Amino acid sequence: MPVQDERGACHLSRRSFLECSGAAALVAGGDLLTRVGRAYPQETDKTIRMAVVGGRFGATFHWHEHPRCVVTAVTDLYPERRERLKNQYRCDAVYDSLETMIREAKDVDAVAVFSGAPDHAKQVKMCLDRGWHVVCAVPACVSLEEAAMLKEHKEKTGLRYMMAESSWYHQECIFARNLHRAGGFGELFYTEGEYYHDHGDLQKALTDKSGLPYNPDGTRSWRWGYPPMLYPTHSLGFLVGVTGERVVKVSCLGWRGTRPEVREHPFVTDNAYGSPFWCQASIMSTNRGHMCRVNEFRRCTNYGDRAQWFGDEATFYTPLSGVHESVICVRGKSAEIVAVPQYWQSDLLPEPMRRPSGHRGSAMFISAEFVNALLEDREPEIDLYESLAMTVPGIVAQESALKDGQQLAVPSFDRAQL
Structure with a gap:
């Protein structure tokens, strides 16, 4: 039977969950399967003053919609992107x-x-040295150094750092995280994470300079030929963001293509x-003896x-688009479609931020979590x-593919154990 905690919230034990059908368990789980975070501390009178660097992706977040945050500075190297930032965040300090x-x-x-x-x-x-807390786009870095x-x-500055990983706050990932914490998976021994981002018409990519592989001035951007496995966080967010596990070993293969127009394209030559790879697939092992497969494909339909x-x-x-909705299968029961909660509708976001946002609802949660962490003087959830x-x-997977x-060992950069 479900039990109540000190707040009167209803939770399922693992045994109760497994005794129910999938859909019934999710409903009976109540608060436990809809919890994601908490609203900002309304008792504070502190306001966070934010600056934003980068007028493309950086203009898609919602810092300024948090009741206790204001954007006070924006910057980009390109005038059109500076203008976008200025308009998006209503900030004149450019x-x-x-x-x-x-x-x-x-x-x-x-x-x-x-x-x-x-x-x-x-x-x-540079920003930490200036004394500023930082939230940064993915990935955090591109080398072990x-x-x-x-x-x-x-650790030297003691300032807060957060990476703005969207998959961590996808509605389905929040659901899986809460289900794991409830014990609903039993032992969660295998995770698959996939990120597919096709580069489209390869010939057009050589002449049409309006796409992502180019900067506004027509020069090649950092995305030109960027190794897929150096952008792994959308996939690994589904592992780390649900179980908290650490990858300790990885083996990775890469695909270069065989047809000349693919294998000899300047993206990979x-x-x-x-890096010669369009697509990479890896198998990883974790510190708990579990498995994880990660696919990073940039040439695929x-x-x-x-x-x-x-x-x-x-x-x-x-x-899976065109195939199935969210599906859960519980031992002894038939597979069922799951109506995953729309967590952004809950009172766990400040009221002005309770609306749909980009990257499957994650942009609001990323914006709110970073501001809330600073208001509460704590580390962000994605520290x-x-x-x-x-x-x-x-x-390390990129090195393995080369x-x-x-199979290579993955070094740990966790905090030192006292």
């Missing part, structure tokens, strides 16, 4: 570079770094990373990220250690 903003801005507590992936670690260090540097500087979690008592599948746990395995799938 700087033409991060360096200028660091030198001149006086009314900033924290900064959102949404520049190109190879610049993240360097720019985060950068991972070590981030750990050193975060002429890029800044020396599919799009988006999805996951599957396999326990010895239950399995949960996120939607530096969780961020590196989602980033570093991909760096060594034809050799």
Whole structure:
């Protein structure tokens, strides 16, 4: 039977969950299966002053919609992106570079770094050294040396760091996380995470400079030939963000293509990373003896990220476009479609932020969680250690793929155990 906690909230024991049909258990689970976080502390009179770096992806978040946050500075290297930031966040303090903003801005507590992936670690260090808390786009870094540097500087400064990983707050991932905490999976021994982002017409990509592989001025952007496994966090968020496990070993293979127009395309023969791969698939083992498969494909007829979690008592599948909705299968029961809660509708977000947002509802949660963490003087849920746990395995996977799938150890960048 469900039991009540000190707040009167109804929870299912693992045994009760497994005795119910899948759908009945989810309803009976009540609060436990709809919990995600908590609303901001309304008793505070503190206001967080945010700066935003990067006027493409950086203009899609909602810091300014939090009742206790205001955007006080924005910057991008390109004028059209600076204008977008200015309009999105209703901010007149516009700087033409991060360096200028660091030198001149006086009314900033924290900064959102949404520049190109190879610049993240360097720019985060600059902001930490300036005394600003940081929320950063994925990935956290692109090398093991950068991972070590981030750990050193975060711990030295004592400032807050968060990585804005969207899959962590996908509605289905929140559901899986709560289901795991309830014991509903039994032993969750295998996770699959996938991120598919096709590059489209390869010939057009050579001449049409309006797409992501190019900067506004027509030069190649950081995305040109970027190794798929150096962008692993959407997939690994489904592991780390549900179980908290750490990847300790990885073996990865890469696909280069066989047809000349694919194998000899400049994306994979002429890029800044020396990477020949369009698609990569890896198998990873965790510190709890569990397995995880990660697919990162950039040449495929599919799009988006999805996951599957396999326990010895239950399995949960996120939607697969054109095939099935969210599905749960509990031992001894038939598979059932699950109506995953729309968590953004709950009172666990500040009221002005309770509406749909980008990346399957995650943008509001990322924005609110970072601001709430600063208001409460605590580490964000996706702190530096969780961020590196989602980033570093991909760096090692890329090395494994270049060594034809050799299994390699993944170093840990967790906080030191006292």
